[in-house]
Structure formats: C-alpha cells, structure tokens
Amino acid sequence: MAADPMSGESSPQPAEHFDVLIAGAGISGVGAAWHLRHRSPEKRFLVLESQDGFGGTWRTHRYPGIRSDSDLFTFGYGFKPWMGKPIATAEEILSYMGEVIDENDLAPHIRYRHVIERASWSGEEARWTVEGRRSDTGEPFRVTASFLWMCQGYYRHARGYTPDWPGTESFGGRIVHPQEWPDDLDLEGKRVVVIGSGATAATLVPAVAGRCAHVTMLQRSPTFFITGRNANELAQTLRELEIPDEWTHEIVRRKILFDQQKFTRRSFAEPETVKAELLAGVRAHLGEDFDIERHFTPSYRPWRQRIAFIPDGDLFRAVADGKASVVTDHIEAFDATGIRLASGGHLDADVVVTATGFDLSVLGDIAFTIDGQPLAFHETTTWRGTMFTGVPNMAWVFGYFRASWTLRSDLVAEFVCRLLGHMDARGAKRVVPRLRPEDADMPALPWVDEEDFNPGYINRGIHLLPKQGDRQPWRHTQDYWVDRDDMPAADLDDGLRYS
Numbered sequence: 001m002a003a004d005p006m007s008g009e010s011s012p013q014p015a016e017h018f019d020v021l022i023a024g025a026g027i028s029g030v031g032a033a034w035h036l037r038h039r040s041p042e043k044r045f046l047v048l049e050s051q052d053g054f055g056g057t058w059r060t061h062r063y064p065g066i067r068s069d070s071d072l073f074t075f076g077y078g079f080k081p082w083m084g085k086p087i088a089t090a091e092e093i094l095s096y097m098g099e100v101i102d103e104n105d106l107a108p109h110i111r112y113r114h115v116i117e118r119a120s121w122s123g124e125e126a127r128w129t130v131e132g133r134r135s136d137t138g139e140p141f142r143v144t145a146s147f148l149w150m151c152q153g154y155y156r157h158a159r160g161y162t163p164d165w166p167g168t169e170s171f172g173g174r175i176v177h178p179q180e181w182p183d184d185l186d187l188e189g190k191r192v193v194v195i196g197s198g199a200t201a202a203t204l205v206p207a208v209a210g211r212c213a214h215v216t217m218l219q220r221s222p223t224f225f226i227t228g229r230n231a232n233e234l235a236q237t238l239r240e241l242e243i244p245d246e247w248t249h250e251i252v253r254r255k256i257l258f259d260q261q262k263f264t265r266r267s268f269a270e271p272e273t274v275k276a277e278l279l280a281g282v283r284a285h286l287g288e289d290f291d292i293e294r295h296f297t298p299s300y301r302p303w304r305q306r307i308a309f310i311p312d313g314d315l316f317r318a319v320a321d322g323k324a325s326v327v328t329d330h331i332e333a334f335d336a337t338g339i340r341l342a343s344g345g346h347l348d349a350d351v352v353v354t355a356t357g358f359d360l361s362v363l364g365d366i367a368f369t370i371d372g373q374p375l376a377f378h379e380t381t382t383w384r385g386t387m388f389t390g391v392p393n394m395a396w397v398f399g400y401f402r403a404s405w406t407l408r409s410d411l412v413a414e415f416v417c418r419l420l421g422h423m424d425a426r427g428a429k430r431v432v433p434r435l436r437p438e439d440a441d442m443p444a445l446p447w448v449d450e451e452d453f454n455p456g457y458i459n460r461g462i463h464l465l466p467k468q469g470d471r472q473p474w475r476h477t478q479d480y481w482v483d484r485d486d487m488p489a490a491d492l493d494d495g496l497r498y499s
C-alpha cells in the first residue's frame, strides 16, 4: 500500500499488467510460454509457479525410479527433439525442460514461489486480477492480466490421496506417500509393502527390489501393462543415417502415434484379442506357473484405465527373481506389525508406501470470481475441453489419458495463440463461450464418460469437473486423433462471443 499524498490514506499500488498470465510451470506451462514467445511474440506474458522451480509433476515426485510411463517422443514437445530413450527419468525430463527455458530465454518470464490464491474477472475492465502470496516470505502479490492460461495440472501437488484405513495409528513402521517421499528414508534391510497397482507402484517396486529385504505390491485389483524394450529402433536407424534430429523426432512421433491409434481402436473393436496380447507379454516374463489370472488380469477392458509401459519388463523380472511379490487382496486394517488382509492373511512391514493416487484439484485451489460471483466450474459447459461457458478470457489445459498429455497441451497452445490473434484482428477485449440457441436442449454430459475411462481420481472428483455436450463445439473427446484435425480447424466464431 502507498500513502495517498492528498488524503493521507493508503491506496493499493497499481498492479503489474500482462497480456497473458500462465498458471504453473510444469510441462504445459513451459510449453505455453514457448508457444507465446514464438507465435505471439508481441504479447507480454508471465508464468507464476508455486514451487521453487519448473517441472511440475517431475519436480514434485521424487520417489525411487520415478520415470515417465509414456514415450518422450510424444510426451516431449513437438518443437524440441527428444534425444534419449523413449521412457525417461524425471531428471532427464527436467533437463529437457531446462533446455527449452534456456534456449528460448524464458527464465525472465517465470516467477517461482508464487502461489496463486484468487483470480477475479472484471468485465468492465476486461481483465483478471490475480492475487496470492510468496511461499518463501509470505508476502502478498497482485498482478493483472487480459488472458488467463491455466496450466496448473489436475492434482494437488502438496499432498497425495491416501484412503482412510483403520488402525494406521497403531502401525509401528513408517507410512509414506510417493508424492511426499522423505529424503531420510533408508529402505536397506526393510520389508516394504507398496499399496497400489498403477504406474507409480509399477515403477517403485522394481526400483526398490534388491535394495530392501523384500517388496510386496499389494493391490485391490490388477492393472493392464505393456512391456517392451526401452528403445526405439526407428529412431536408432534414423540417427545412424545422420538424419537431422528435427526430422527424426517428427518421423518417430508420427510412427508412434500411428501405432497407438491402431492399438487404441483395436482395444475398443477387439478387446479380448488385445487383452490376450497384453497378458502374453506378462506371461513371457513370469512363465506359465504364475497366477496371471489373479494378479495381472483386470476385470475391465483394455484402456478403460491408463496402461503403463513397463520398460524391459523390470516389474515382472523383480517378481520372477523373488525380490518382489504381488498380493491381490483387500486391506482389513493396519496393526502394529503390518497389514491384516480380508483373506485372513497378514503382511509384515517396516515401511508401507501408499501409491494410491492423487487428489484432483481442477483449478489449482484458486478461488475464482467473475464480476463478483464465485465461479461454479462444475456448472459450466466446455468449449472443446479448453474454455468454459460464462468464463471469459480463460483457457485450461487438461491432457490425454490414452496418449501423452503434452500432445494436448501443444494443441491447446496453438489454439490459444490463434485465438489471441483473432481477438486482436477483431479488436475484441473479451471472449466468452455461450451456448447457441440450438443448444438449448443439449444434455449436460459428464466431463469423462465413466464407461469410457474411469480411474479413481476422476471418479472421486467428477462432480467438480465441467460438463460437456453431445455436439461440437461442446465436446471433450479425449481423442488426440480427432483433436489433431479438429482443433486447428475449429471455427473461432462458433459458440464464442466477442466484445
């Protein structure tokens, strides 16, 4: 606050103003900054990030073995060649993102340790006022922006999701969530139980097997996995032929996307065949005697939940070697020495890792108001999964489940830059999605169809998410191969109002 020399009273400092404010410096936010710099170079922009560095997911998660579960040719950006192996460690991903920041001089645009707490839209001023506090000093900050680009991810970074099991307080060992991995945790000689069956559990188990006395993956129900070599032969050949890296990146991306499209389509058209193929991959590592039916055969069809890639079958090799085991059962309660199971069994444990997922956080825990009214995000309808009815000058990034997240953040980025150019060409200061007269009787469908895709964090949080319609431009398809053609051609005057 500054003293007003005329009245002697304090008045707020004028806030710094930006054309675009990006929330979050994860892979989406850094990508958004790159696109703005290259596609809309005249725009003044700022990235605000609550953590003390860039990376988002890849900075937050520090558990042993942390790695991607999709390939980096498609999880990497379209604009920067990936030079490593397809499946990458968090460290490799952070180093790749660091290069993007350095090579494009993005660092001056990013402010770390800035937690956004409130965002208020003023229709009269056609701008967002964004307020929060610095995580290190607690100092408040306030900036204004004409356009808000939400790249805050989909889950709460500060803590993970842990179900409420009875008896945890009586457990004599240590319970840790992979999202809050303690630096001082020494697993040497310990009996470790990892609760969960998703990508995190499947990464952690082989990473700690051999370092601890024994590790058990305790799952309620099995998950599908794909196994294969952590290598891309086409990329290796193109590199040997000294093809320029940009070409190699693009060719390999296209090939992977072509193969993934075929695989995704087949998992809908011939689920039993795809299931048999996936299980054969597991059996090749574990042999005929292992109870694959019980431990690795899900009850849902392939792709109804994310399918993690297991490089070189390391999870199954750890099980085959006897360093790890899999138990499929239900937790009855924790006790002093471990976990009592519904089947009557008991798992002795010194350390229990709860790889039980995330807490959905749809808008980065930011309190939004629009002209003084709190935003009820779940009551809005989405414009192509990116903008929302009644929410002006805001785009939101929510990536793919069945393909790399970044494919979508790149598509959204191209769209936002096109939209900003369109607004300038029209001389518009505001853009807001509004249902058209012909949409009056359109059904309000859930953000994700449960029949189509139903991971736990979406099921737990579906009531917080916006609705979609049954026609464009109100669809959120979760289909990269549809969006790839649809988004760049989307009519910017259909369902969007400008003023």
Ligand SMILES: Cc1cc2nc3c(=O)[nH]c(=O)nc-3n(C[C@H](O)[C@H](O)[C@H](O)COP(=O)(O)OP(=O)(O)OC[C@H]3O[C@@H](n4cnc5c(N)ncnc54)[C@H](O)[C@@H]3O)c2cc1C
Pocket (backbone or CB within 6 Å): 023, 024, 025, 026, 027, 028, 029, 048, 049, 050, 051, 055, 056, 057, 058, 061, 067, 068, 069, 070, 071, 075, 114, 115, 116, 117, 151, 152, 153, 154, 155, 157, 199, 200, 363, 364, 365, 366, 397, 399, 400, 403, 404, 405, 406
């Ligand atoms: C362990 C793990 C592995 C994964 N592996 C893959 C994979 O291989 N392939 C894939 O496609 N997807 C994967 N995912 C999904 C993954 O989260 C996304 O792919 C991607 O990293 C998300 O990037 P993002 O930038 O959109 O969001 P995030 O990585 O979540 O980053 C968002 C950033 O916004 C910041 N932020 C949030 N709220 C605020 C606020 N109020 N103020 C300021 N800053 C804020 C956060 O601190 C964070 O840094 C994985 C997820 C996890 C947890």
